[in-house]
């Protein structure tokens with residue numbers, strides 16, 4: 297059954313027509329799919345059919361172990377956003393970006409394709425000055441209106457600076473992970489295991505937290 | 510699976526123009542909720558030079574799941590209504606600045622509006638429509654435990670309290686809605702209500718009664734929130750007997766209403782003891798050329814249709830003022 301009704305499909309088509317360059321999505325699942333893996337794959341198949349600029353490759357987390365390691369995928373379902381040449385953009389989605397999170401998914405694809413507004417020069421120079429490896433995990437739920445903003449900010453930084461990678465983590469799909477980080481309210485952003493930001497903070501606050509990590 | 514697409518955020522079909530520091534605007538509207546957006550439509554149709562500055566577009570409406578009392582829609586999702594509002598506004602060549610807040614206003618014949626970034630804009634008249642935000646309890650333990658069991662958004666955070674015990678503070682519409690969302694997943698929900706009755710709409714109270722795991726404590730107040738790294742309980746006081754008891758719970762959702770976003774108006778216009786900007790029946794504040802509308806004002810009953818109506822009134826009032834200058 298189609299996930300998107302006609303109205304949503306046509307809305308998505310018109311938004312995605314704003315994409316500049318092509319984007320490849322690498323999806324990681326496994327042979328006997330977990331229910332959420334299957335649902336996410338179906339979502340991606342339908343989604344990618346809405347734009348000629350999107351291509352989808354499906355990988356097996358176990359059999360394509362090397363590919364998974366290259367993109368540092370450590371759990372499934374995982375969506376990795378690659379540019380037109382197949383280079384990793386540092387942007388990942390763990391779990392299905394539905395509900396409010398569809399907005400961060402669309403935004404990340406548009407931005408990765410080159411459709412983005414410039415960041416203020418001062419902020420940009422701080423972002424580019426980040427030299428150490430940074431891993432950002434943004435925990436969300438799909439019914440959270442404030443979460444996409446936190447995800448978009450993290451993904452934007454990943455896109456700008458190759459030392460930064462950023463994951464959306466859908467908390468109810470990865471419960472043990474959410475428990476491990478003590479997530480009790482979303483959005484919660486974890487930076488390199490040490491820094492935690494609670495709530496949707498402006499991108500400047502996120503940069504500050506990275507500088508302190 | 511639902512998809513709550515925020516169409517206007519991605520739409521390229523708009524005629525808005527960037528707000529400019531060099532321009533003296535007739536009216537600058539501050540806010541992006543129903544009050545501000547309605548005011549924008551009215552000002553643009555009157556033909557005055559208009560600008561709008563908003564931290565976000567949608568305000569509280571964007572945080573609301575379903576709306577069933579905005580005329581013309583028997584049921585509409587919050588984000589959908591925001592899309593419709595924004596689409597309506599963005600057909601105009603209005604000066605637009607989104608994603609940043611105003612921190613200060615300097616009054617005068619020509620008013621200066623200073624943003625958090627330091628940028629400055631000028632207008633002959635201002636409409637303040639900055640709405641309201643969640644009120645904190647202001648009890649010991651609250652700040653320390655935010656995100657560690659202290660929560661303010663039940664639809665966002667309910668999944669983390671599956672099979673857990675929670676307290677909801679507040680017996681109004683938002684408290685009862687939160688209790689309903691939580692009762693579906695939590696083992697027990699205790700509603701702590703200050704008054705001797707719940708004040709939510711009957712339709713919500715009927716729904717609440719369907720759950721057997723919900724208990725209501727009337728005329729009680731939360732005194733402190735217990736726990737070091739995470740919430741372990743709450744101390745509540747019986748307001749009649751002054752007796753204090755401790756409840757062992759894993760989470761506390763605070764839904765005690767909203768406070769007006771009126772910080773920037775302090776010292777500028779008269780504000781009442783609740784922090785609301787005092788307006789007359791034409792949305793005029795105590796300062797000439799400064800108007801206010803919606804949840805940030807002393808107008809009773811905070812609703813979308815009321816905020817929208819007040820926004821229209823403030824706009825007509827401001828346009829009148831500008832034209833008479």
Ligand SMILES: Cc1cc2nc3c(=O)[nH]c(=O)nc-3n(C[C@H](O)[C@H](O)[C@H](O)COP(=O)(O)OP(=O)(O)OC[C@H]3O[C@@H](n4cnc5c(N)ncnc54)[C@H](O)[C@@H]3O)c2cc1C
Nearest residue numbers: 541542543544564565568569610611640803804811812813
């Ligand atoms: C969960 C929930 C459910 C609700 N359900 C309903 C319902 O079913 N029906 C109904 O009629 N009403 C409902 N309401 C109430 C209704 O949403 C509000 O009354 C209405 O949104 C008020 O509109 P407003 O424009 O005055 O302010 P708001 O909607 O609060 O908007 C304020 C705007 O000002 C901006 N702002 C704030 N500070 C600044 C600043 N310093 N600089 C620039 N911009 C700033 C904000 O970003 C926001 O855009 C609900 C409210 C909530 C929270």
